[in-house]
Amino acid sequence: MTDSHVLGRQLHASNRRRHLTSLALVAPLFIFLIFSYGFPIGTMLWQSVADKEVGTAFPQTVAALASWDGKSLPDENVFRLLAADIKKARADETLAPAARRLNYDVSGFREALFRTARRPPPADTASVKDFLIGIDPAWSNLNYWGAIRNAAGPVSLYYLLSAIDLRTDSAGSIGAKPEEASIFIDIFIRTFEMSLVVTLLCVALGFPVAYLLASLPARLAYPLLVLVLVPFWTSLLVRTAAWVVLLQNRGIVNHALVDLHILNEPTALIYNRLGAYVAMTHILLPYFILPLFSVMKGISPNYMRAAASLGARPIRAFIKVYLPQCASGITAGCLLVFTVAIGFYITPALVGGAADQMISYYIAFYTNTAANWGLACALSVWLLAATFILYVVYSRLVARPII
Numbered sequence: 001m002t003d004s005h006v007l008g009r010q011l012h013a014s015n016r017r018r019h020l021t022s023l024a025l026v027a028p029l030f031i032f033l034i035f036s037y038g039f040p041i042g043t044m045l046w047q048s049v050a051d052k053e054v055g056t057a058f059p060q061t062v063a064a065l066a067s068w069d070g071k072s073l074p075d076e077n078v079f080r081l082l083a084a085d086i087k088k089a090r091a092d093e094t095l096a097p098a099a100r101r102l103n104y105d106v107s108g109f110r111e112a113l114f115r116t117a118r119r120p121p122p123a124d125t126a127s128v129k130d131f132l133i134g135i136d137p138a139w140s141n142l143n144y145w146g147a148i149r150n151a152a153g154p155v156s157l158y159y160l161l162s163a164i165d166l167r168t169d170s171a172g173s174i175g176a177k178p179e180e181a182s183i184f185i186d187i188f189i190r191t192f193e194m195s196l197v198v199t200l201l202c203v204a205l206g207f208p209v210a211y212l213l214a215s216l217p218a219r220l221a222y223p224l225l226v227l228v229l230v231p232f233w234t235s236l237l238v239r240t241a242a243w244v245v246l247l248q249n250r251g252i253v254n255h256a257l258v259d260l261h262i263l264n265e266p267t268a269l270i271y272n273r274l275g276a277y278v279a280m281t282h283i284l285l286p287y288f289i290l291p292l293f294s295v296m297k298g299i300s301p302n303y304m305r306a307a308a309s310l311g312a313r314p315i316r317a318f319i320k321v322y323l324p325q326c327a328s329g330i331t332a333g334c335l336l337v338f339t340v341a342i343g344f345y346i347t348p349a350l351v352g353g354a355a356d357q358m359i360s361y362y363i364a365f366y367t368n369t370a371a372n373w374g375l376a377c378a379l380s381v382w383l384l385a386a387t388f389i390l391y392v393v394y395s396r397l398v399a400r401p402i403i
Contacts, residue, residue, distance in 0.1 A: 146170025214296035295329030
């Protein structure tokens with residue numbers, strides 16, 4: 001073997017050891033990301049489509065309903081299979097989860113199932129169909145049978161559709177829910193609307209602050225920047241509770257407005273949309289100021305001087321020269337504020353009213369109170385999709401000139 005071959009093998013072995021060493025160094029971080037982000041998100045995605053309770057409890061019925069046309073009641077055989085499945089599910093203790101799942105789709109389904117389970121048809125019953133309808137007329141309703149067929153599982157789009165006020169009818173067609181049962185689209189619109197207003201408020205308040213900090217000498221700018229960072233060093237719950245104290249009817253803000261004769265009497269500044277806007281803007285303002293300040297700090301003042309020397313007025317020079325260079329900081333700040341705002345829970349819950357709760361409130365409700373994990377995960381998936389779309393839009397904005 002020649003010396004060149006030996007050197008080549010040694011170089012290859014050296015590169016291999018270096019690559020393995022690099023991999024070993026990043027492996028702990030990679031594993032951490034998988035368990036802290038990948039696994040929870042994957043579980044959430046699975047729970048939003050998992051739908052196995054009914055298929056587990058009523059295997060014979062869902063198999064028989066697979067070929068049902070959904071336009072007329074199933075035949076006698078399907079009713080007999082349902083009666084047998086209900087009896088077995090009650091013995092196996094799988095009836096309650098299935099009843100809960102079906103009750104999500106059709107109100108009253110749980111009572112119909114347990115009423116039927118308490119009165120199983122005798123073995124010599126001539127017509128199980130007539131017997132079950134006699135126990136509960138709900139079994140003559142096509143929606144009940146359609147709900148069983150649509151929940152055959154092990155996966156379905158039920159929760160994802162419910163999270164945007166859609167449903168699958170007895171014929172298998174997707175359509176809108178009744179108006180009285182449609183709530184989530186309005187909640188999503190409210191969430192995006194409130195987040196957009198808070199983002200615009202942060203732009204209006206944060207841009208002058210960032211511009212001032214970037215224009216001042218370092219000996220003045222950085223001590224003032226500490227005041228912007230103070231909210232990051234204070235608990236979110238403490239900051240929200242402070243606004244509850246300040247904005248209440250007998251709080252400092254109301255007293256000041258009355259003493260200055262701006263108001264004749266205290267007004268409602270809390271437990272409404274105004275209170276939510278004030279508290280959320282205060283909390284999220286640093287998320288806009290910091291990225292914008294870092295961009296502004298890197299803009300040389302020579303550009304504005306050059307524009308002025310060429311005859312541009314200050315406002316025109318600001319719009320045409322300075323503002324385009326701030327575009328990346330503005331878009332990054334807006335993305336941060338809006339993304340964090342759409343997931344806010346504690347602040348709107350404490351300072352907002354019943355009509356001011358955002359989608360995160362209902363995710364928490366279906367997780368902790370209603371124990372409807374499927375719907376909670378489906379709402380989270382749509383919120384994640386909105387965040388991903390925002391990221392794509394941001395990527396396109398920073399990839400091309402905005403102004």
